[in-house]
Amino acid sequence: MEVAAAYPSLSLLHLRSRKSSTHSSLSRLCPYKGLGCSAYNQAVLRNPYSSAQNGFQCITRKRVGFSWPNFDLKLNRRCYDIKFSRNVVVRSQLAGTGTPDAAYPLSELKLGSKVRGICFYAVTAVVAIFLIVLMLVGHPFVLLLDRYRRKFHHFIAKLWATLTVSPFLKLEIEGLENLPSSDTPAVYVSNHQSFLDIYTLLTLGKSFKFISKTGIFLFPVIGWAMSMMGVIPLKRMDSRSQLAQVSALHPLGFEIFIGFLV
Numbered sequence: 001m002e003v004a005a006a007y008p009s010l011s012l013l014h015l016r017s018r019k020s021s022t023h024s025s026l027s028r029l030c031p032y033k034g035l036g037c038s039a040y041n042q043a044v045l046r047n048p049y050s051s052a053q054n055g056f057q058c059i060t061r062k063r064v065g066f067s068w069p070n071f072d073l074k075l076n077r078r079c080y081d082i083k084f085s086r087n088v089v090v091r092s093q094l095a096g097t098g099t100p101d102a103a104y105p106l107s108e109l110k111l112g113s114k115v116r117g118i119c120f121y122a123v124t125a126v127v128a129i130f131l132i133v134l135m136l137v138g139h140p141f142v143l144l145l146d147r148y149r150r151k152f153h154h155f156i157a158k159l160w161a162t163l164t165v166s167p168f169l170k171l172e173i174e175g176l177e178n179l180p181s182s183d184t185p186a187v188y189v190s191n192h193q194s195f196l197d198i199y200t201l202l203t204l205g206k207s208f209k210f211i212s213k214t215g216i217f218l219f220p221v222i223g224w225a226m227s228m229m230g231v232i233p234l235k236r237m238d239s240r241s242q243l244a245q246v247s248a249l250h251p252l253g254f255e256i257f258i259g260f261l262v
């Protein structure tokens, strides 16, 4: 997973798994001097951890049969039809060769991985429910005292991310000194291999203004937190919305985080 921080010079932040091949964590920041998009492309291609060289994956979606209970009212008996198939997307930098065959259906995941995944979601939900209360209480003060950066909310988000991730992954952060200071306008761009980049970037504690598709704001608790943090909503199919939201940023300058899928 890579994050590019674009400010006067351009740096790449790499998010990689420390010990296993199943999850990614924040591990390496490689400074790369360059200007403009072409320089960025070169940086990605030439970097030893780049997706191009390692062939890390954006694995194509694989359809997996999934049974859903269905009620046949006439016969008053329960029957099971293959009604839908579910898309299971596996994206990992480290998992294999980058071919579609490397994707595997949910049903083939080991029990341990499933339990681990369920625990992850349980922890993140429980922690969010507690922390959202703090955010709600602090929100009026944040609007009065720190309307733009909202550092308090970002601190809460950092707590949420750290408490969620730390039982499951060990984060290693290298090269923090290469990041621009908080008062330097910068754009961070991630290739968004999975949602783990959001957690790992939140643990940095920087007041990124994330840009997010509008649908995510509808999630309970997380969506409310995003609104309070000032996450920028984006209607993806509407280029006017994209322009309007970015130009609405406060002229003092912000650090923006943009995630995109590769």
Ligand SMILES: CCCCCCCCCCCCCCCC(=O)OC[C@@H](O)COP(=O)(O)O
Binding pocket: 127, 128, 129, 131, 132, 135, 156, 157, 160, 192, 198, 210, 211, 212, 213, 216, 221, 222, 225, 226, 231, 259, 261
């Ligand atoms: C108290 C709890 C604190 C919670 C803090 C939550 C802060 C969350 C910051 C969220 C930033 C969300 C950025 C989302 C970026 C985005 O929009 O990604 C789109 C992808 O998904 C791809 O979607 P799709 O193509 O539809 O699969």
